[in-house]
Amino acid sequence: MNGFERRALQIKEKIIETTLEMLKTWDSNKIRIADIAKQANVSQVTIYNYFGSKEALLREVVKNYMTHSFKEFMENMNGEYTFKEKIERIILQEKEYSINSLTPFLFNQLLTEDQEIAQFVEKEYSEKVLPAFFQLIEEGRESGEISSKISTQGLMMYINFSMKYSNEFLDSIRQNGNMDLINEMVHIFFYGICGKP
The missing domain is CATH 1.10.357 (Tetracycline Repressor; domain 2)
Known part of the structure; x- marks a missing residue:
């Protein structure tokens, strides 16, 4: 795994971990991509690029x-x-x-x-x-x-x-x-x- 792939994996894992943390206290229907992006300190585009929706x-x-x-x-x-x-x-x-x-x-x-x-x-x-x-x-x-x-x-x-x-x-x-x-x-x-x- 090269440096770019390792960094991409780290970002993806951070988004997943942040979302899991948010799900402990948020209603899943009320969480927005913008909220996740803010908490994970990434752009909304990054989330859409990795997950689509x-x-x-x-x-x-x-x-x-x-x-x-x-x-x-x-x-x-x-x-x-x-x-x-x-x-x-x-x-x-x-x-x-x-x-x-x-x-x-x-x-x-x-x-x-x-x-x-x-x-x-x-x-x-x-x-x-x-x-x-x-x-x-x-x-x-x-x-x-x-x-x-x-x-x-x-x-x-x-x-x-x-x-x-x-x-x-x-x-x-x-x-x-x-x-x-x-x-x-x-x-x-x-x-x-x-x-x-």
Whole structure:
């Protein structure tokens, strides 16, 4: 990569990072290319040259964000961790992304409004994340950390139910600032409200 290509890549990454930062506090429908250009300290023409449109830029930002998230998820799945450590790392990863990055509402809005983003996320999830999760469940069964009384279908329903309401839980944590609640929820996930480690 020559100097010009390296500089172009740096500018493109700066625009993507700036847009992601703005999406944490701005409504995506109200962000204008002029706002992004000002924050990134580049011209509007530069943004149009690299991305073509605001919609294409938002698409690139979400894809970049999700690619990073999926990569970290797979590193946790393939790492030399126990079953419990893998689950904890996934939960902490979700906490980090949910609290420090795109809001669940905005992310769902972008998925609903952009078919290309929705297809990208669905493909990554079905081809990478779901198979890795099923493998993790099997590891948990083999190590005795998942009860033989619980079916894979039952466990997936429980996980999906938990994820469905995780946004409200994380919003509650944001409001009261008590991060210890994350650890309590990890404990309840593994042991229920009466179980002991």
